[in-house]
Amino acid sequence: MTPSAEEFQNRLDRINSIFTSILDHAEESSLSRCPYRDSQDLCTALFSCRNQVSIAGDSGSFSCSHNGTFDYRPAWESNPKGWKRMQEKTAAIRDEALKNRQSIN
Amino acid sequence: MADLTDILNETIRAEIEDFLEDPNEIETAIELFSNASEKMQLIAEAVILGEDDEVDRITQESLEEGIDALEVMDDGLIAGMSIVGIKFRENVIFVPEVLVCARAMKAGMAHIEPILSSSGLMNKGTVVMGTVKGDLHDIGKNLCIMMLRGAGYTVVDCGVDTAPEEFIQAVRDNDAPIMGMSALLTTTMPNMGKTIEAFVDEGIRAEVRIMVGGAPVTEDFAESIGADGYGKDAMACVEVANSLSGLVRDGA
Numbered sequence: 001m002t003p004s005a006e007e008f009q010n011r012l013d014r015i016n017s018i019f020t021s022i023l024d025h026a027e028e029s030s031l032s033r034c035p036y037r038d039s040q041d042l043c044t045a046l047f048s049c050r051n052q053v054s055i056a057g058d059s060g061s062f063s064c065s066h067n068g069t070f071d072y073r074p075a076w077e078s079n080p081k082g083w084k085r086m087q088e089k090t091a092a093i094r095d096e097a098l099k100n101r102q103s104i105n
Numbered sequence: 106m107a108d109l110t111d112i113l114n115e116t117i118r119a120e121i122e123d124f125l126e127d128p129n130e131i132e133t134a135i136e137l138f139s140n141a142s143e144k145m146q147l148i149a150e151a152v153i154l155g156e157d158d159e160v161d162r163i164t165q166e167s168l169e170e171g172i173d174a175l176e177v178m179d180d181g182l183i184a185g186m187s188i189v190g191i192k193f194r195e196n197v198i199f200v201p202e203v204l205v206c207a208r209a210m211k212a213g214m215a216h217i218e219p220i221l222s223s224s225g226l227m228n229k230g231t232v233v234m235g236t237v238k239g240d241l242h243d244i245g246k247n248l249c250i251m252m253l254r255g256a257g258y259t260v261v262d263c264g265v266d267t268a269p270e271e272f273i274q275a276v277r278d279n280d281a282p283i284m285g286m287s288a289l290l291t292t293t294m295p296n297m298g299k300t301i302e303a304f305v306d307e308g309i310r311a312e313v314r315i316m317v318g319g320a321p322v323t324e325d326f327a328e329s330i331g332a333d334g335y336g337k338d339a340m341a342c343v344e345v346a347n348s349l350s351g352l353v354r355d356g357a
Binding site: 002003004005007008009011012014015016018019020021022023025026027029030033035036037038039044045046047082083085086087089090093094097100101 | 173174175178179183186187189190193194196197198199200201202203207210220221223224225226241242243244248251252255256257265291292294295297298299302305306321326329330338339340
């Protein structure tokens with residue numbers, strides 16, 4: 001017999017509650033520990049970071065050298081001054097798209 | 106009262122013994138797992154170890170044998186994920202491991218979903234998610250995906266460095282009414298605008314609600330590029346998706 005929608009909803013609510021707790025803790029712990037750093041202190045990021053240290057004998061892996069005493073995020077965020085450049089680029093993309101559409105019509 | 110030795114599965118026994126500290130949680134876990142069948146313990150073990158192939162295989166096998174879907178969820182998938190949540194809270198494992206375990210649980214949930222639909226529980230819809238072109242940051246996106254799946258959405262993950270045409274293809278292939286884009290860099294944020302313009306050029310912008318997010322992204326920026334929604338974090342992502350799917354249903 002197929003369980004009722006209510007029984008299933010109850011389970012989905014439990015899953016959601018587990019995930020919500022996980023998210024809360026992730027937010028809290030991310031202030032001092034990079035979320036890309038795993039329990040073996042290896043970096044799982046797909047991008048370069050100044051805190052990455054090559055592991056001898058393993059060309060593909062990096063350990064994380066961040067010690068939790070400073071905000072690690074500037075290590076992988078772009079220059080805050082880039083915000084203006086970003087806005088200009090975004091506006092240029094929009095203008096170009098509009099121009100292209102007008103030329104087609 | 107059940108005892109730790111009543112649990113047949115060695116890994117689960119060791120997990121409880123080594124990582125659980127709260128007496129209430131220990132008692133609940135022992136009670137739950139000592140009453141769970143060997144197969145359900147194997148599913149929970151595979152979730153805890155993040156072995157998605159195993160979760161996939163044993164869940165399918167269990168349902169084919171006629172084991173109740175609720176039992177698979179209660180004693181296997183949710184039981185395993187509960188231990189994962191406790192280990193994360195106690196800083197035994199961290200975000201990368203949690204995401205692997207959540208992916209393993211999803212492999213089992215994929216077999217439950219058809220039964221769930223036949224129960225009359227409405228599928229919340231499909232959301233295409235990806236990090237924009239040029240950006241390789243994926244933790245935020247992956248946490249959003251975990252939350253969306255937990256909330257009952259089907260999520261198509263385009264991964265990182267996603268070109269506008271890949272987003273378009275994924276939306277088309279999956280007939281997705283909602284799409285989410287993430288960016289962690291001010292240098293890649295313009296690609297969110299570029300992607301939205303590509304949807305306009307393809308003539309399908311009206312068919313999909315687009316939400317954006319990521320550390321440097323703001324509500325003003327989202328508005329300036331013509332996005333339909335902005336989520337400041339993974340929790341907000343679900344709220345935005347709920348509100349956008351409401352708009353889709355209402356035909357607004």
